[in-house]
Amino acid sequence: MASSSTSVVVSNKEKENKNTKKVTLKSSDGESFEVDESVAMESQTIKHIIEDGCANNEIPLPNVTSGILSRVIEYCKKHKEAAGESEPSVTSYTSNSTTNPLTEWDTEFVKVDQNTLFDLILAANYLDIKGLLDLTCKTVADMMKGKTPQEIRETFHIKNDYTPEEEAEVRKENQWAFE
Amino acid sequence: MDPDSHKRRRGEFASMDSPHSLLQPSCTSINDLPDCVLMEILAPLSLPTVVLHCKWVSKRWFSLISTPCFARRFITLHPHLHHPFSLIFYYHDCHLNRRLLITTNSESESESESKLKSLAAYLHNKCDPNTSSLLACCNDLLLCRVKRVQQHCPPINMVSYSIINPISRRCLALPPRLVPHFPPHGFLDIRLGIICSFDYNNDKQVQLSSSFRVVLIPWSRTKFTTQFKVHIFSSDTGEWSDSVVLCPPNLDGFSFSIIALPTIPYKGFLFWSIDGGHLLGFDPYNSTCCVIEKPIQMEQGRNLDCLGLCHGCLRTSQVSGSPHCNEHPACLRIWDLVDFDNNNNNGGGAGARGKWSLKHELYFNQMASEKSPWLTQYVTSMFPSVSVLAFHPNDANIVYLMIQSKVLFCNLQSRTLEVFCHVPQRGHTHYFTYHPLSSVLPSWPTPIPSVRDAIADYPQ
Numbered sequence: 001m002a003s004s005s006t007s008v009v010v011s012n013k014e015k016e017n018k019n020t021k022k023v024t025l026k027s028s029d030g031e032s033f034e035v036d037e038s039v040a041m042e043s044q045t046i047k048h049i050i051e052d053g054c055a056n057n058e059i060p061l062p063n064v065t066s067g068i069l070s071r072v073i074e075y076c077k078k079h080k081e082a083a084g085e086s087e088p089s090v091t092s093y094t095s096n097s098t099t100n101p102l103t104e105w106d107t108e109f110v111k112v113d114q115n116t117l118f119d120l121i122l123a124a125n126y127l128d129i130k131g132l133l134d135l136t137c138k139t140v141a142d143m144m145k146g147k148t149p150q151e152i153r154e155t156f157h158i159k160n161d162y163t164p165e166e167e168a169e170v171r172k173e174n175q176w177a178f179e
Numbered sequence: 180m181d182p183d184s185h186k187r188r189r190g191e192f193a194s195m196d197s198p199h200s201l202l203q204p205s206c207t208s209i210n211d212l213p214d215c216v217l218m219e220i221l222a223p224l225s226l227p228t229v230v231l232h233c234k235w236v237s238k239r240w241f242s243l244i245s246t247p248c249f250a251r252r253f254i255t256l257h258p259h260l261h262h263p264f265s266l267i268f269y270y271h272d273c274h275l276n277r278r279l280l281i282t283t284n285s286e287s288e289s290e291s292e293s294k295l296k297s298l299a300a301y302l303h304n305k306c307d308p309n310t311s312s313l314l315a316c317c318n319d320l321l322l323c324r325v326k327r328v329q330q331h332c333p334p335i336n337m338v339s340y341s342i343i344n345p346i347s348r349r350c351l352a353l354p355p356r357l358v359p360h361f362p363p364h365g366f367l368d369i370r371l372g373i374i375c376s377f378d379y380n381n382d383k384q385v386q387l388s389s390s391f392r393v394v395l396i397p398w399s400r401t402k403f404t405t406q407f408k409v410h411i412f413s414s415d416t417g418e419w420s421d422s423v424v425l426c427p428p429n430l431d432g433f434s435f436s437i438i439a440l441p442t443i444p445y446k447g448f449l450f451w452s453i454d455g456g457h458l459l460g461f462d463p464y465n466s467t468c469c470v471i472e473k474p475i476q477m478e479q480g481r482n483l484d485c486l487g488l489c490h491g492c493l494r495t496s497q498v499s500g501s502p503h504c505n506e507h508p509a510c511l512r513i514w515d516l517v518d519f520d521n522n523n524n525n526g527g528g529a530g531a532r533g534k535w536s537l538k539h540e541l542y543f544n545q546m547a548s549e550k551s552p553w554l555t556q557y558v559t560s561m562f563p564s565v566s567v568l569a570f571h572p573n574d575a576n577i578v579y580l581m582i583q584s585k586v587l588f589c590n591l592q593s594r595t596l597e598v599f600c601h602v603p604q605r606g607h608t609h610y611f612t613y614h615p616l617s618s619v620l621p622s623w624p625t626p627i628p629s630v631r632d633a634i635a636d637y638p639q
Contacts, residue, residue, distance in 0.1 A: 114209075144224065
């Protein structure tokens with residue numbers, strides 16, 4: 001198999017204009033991903049690096065593993081396509097989902113295990129991709145709705161650092177809140 | 180794209196890290212998120228979820244939610260558009276006991292029903308209407324006065340005030356004041372108010388805090404000519420202080436209106452109604468006064484009959500009209516204050532500020548009720564007895580009226596009236612012992628500094 005053509009051009013499925021500028025993103029575990037510059041610029045962090053001229057065609061992202069980076073790229077590509085010719089869109093999740101055609105895709109996208117979800121949040125935060133951050137944060141927030149504090153702790157494996165005495169005191173003072 | 184394809188190809192890229200990263204699965208959890216990100220997750224949630232549940236998950240979450248930064252972000256994401264508010268007022272039931280009535284106007288009926296019940300139960304518990312009174316409010320802080328008569332000769336009124344936030348169930352008792360039961364000459368009336376300043380923007384504070392002032396002005400029902408005494412409680416010092424304030428220059432002395440309208444905090448001033456349809460404003464933080472002169476279209480000889488806030492604007496009304504004169508049918512006029520910030524007086528605060536702009540002028544005989552024909556009949560009769568209860572804080576087209584023991588919802592645009600609720604009072608005339616308080620819940624509950632703040636003592 002000709003490794004030169006398949007392994008380098010990773011995620012472009014459509015026929016792209018040969019003049020489209022590409023950048024290479026390198027994950028923390030050394031894997032390189034070549035993407036269209038416009039897709040990469042969905043990330044404000046990457047956008048600034050490119051605009052500052054420090055890109056040098058390969059941008060190291062030491063905080064993002066390849067597994068997460070590939071998902072992030074997938075997200076950016078999908079949203080860039082949907083935005084069409086307009087500027088990198090900032091998809092706001094407060095908008096009505098019936099008007100957002102990507103809602104279904106996004107819902108599927110975040111159906112991952114918790115670890116991956118939090119990795120995505122951290123990556124979206126580090127790379128400054130508002131749409132992805134909003135989407136992932138909202139997913140986590142939705143998991144909290146309607147749960148008691150104990151249920152929240154169990155869902156997210158949070159250690160209860162109140163001693164039994166402190167917790168009893170808190171409950172006593174705020175009995176009405178726990179009804 | 181299949182993420183697993185990368186795992187398969189990983190072997191092609193001889194990197195020192197790759198075998199290691201294959202073996203180490205991600206164990207990122209919510210605890211690994213930085214505060215700013217955790218804030219983005221929690222701040223969009225509803226107030227009950229955040230305050231009642233998320234806050235108690237762990238100490239870290241507690242301290243995060245208590246910062247001014249969080250409150251600020253929360254408020255940005257929950258714009259102050261349709262905040263539930265409660266009307267709190269007193270009436271006499273058939274046994275002449277004073278009762279407290281609380282109504283609210285929030286979005287979902289079922290949710291508000293149970294919240295209202297617990298709110299009402301709490302307030303009834305904390306402030307028994309027969310011995311105490313809720314006298315003033317600023318957003319969600321209520322000022323309560325309890326009078327106890329100490330057997331003494333002459334008997335002494337022990338008056339104690341407390342601040343209550345019925346939402347967070349916090350209560351702070353202010354240091355007590357002794358008031359002589361029978362003052363040497365005539366009556367002793369007290370006008371009071373509470374104003375709070377909630378500083379969201381001070382990030383140097385670790386915990387969110389607010390400062391408030393309670394102002395008491397004793398009034399012996401005579402005219403103040405040059406100056407008047409004020410007693411101010413400051414939450415910053417935890418003490419009362421007394422001072423003397425000069426009367427505003429452009430009035431020739433003033434006297435409070437006999438029927439006290441609710442004291443409204445607005446733009447740093449507390450406003451009381453004074454005779455002549457004017458308003459006296461006092462800023463307890465700077466000890467300055469100002470005056471808002473009466474609306475031009477106000478009917479002479481009568482005072483304003485309601486004062487409140489609507490959309491952040493000061494609003495007042497007057498029901499005018501004479502029962503004996505056909506030419507003056509009963510009319511409701513509503514004014515909004517404009518131009519308050521324009522300082523076209525020398526020296527600013529001490530002069531007249533703002534002017535009233537007439538927003539609505541409705542004649543009752545032009546109003547109608549779709550659901551209650553008896554109402555239509557009543558208001559189109561010769562002289563309906565109508566009082567203005569309160570303004571809707573969020574909707575400029577709505578005002579609450581009281582007719583024959585019913586609280587009505589009046590739409591000023593469509594000129595319609597609908598019954599909102601019934602007040603089971605004795606007789607039909609409502610005596611406003613105290614004008615209703617309109618308590619608007621802010622996005623974030625106003626904190627009350629309390630002496631025994633056990634939670635704040637928890638180490639981070």
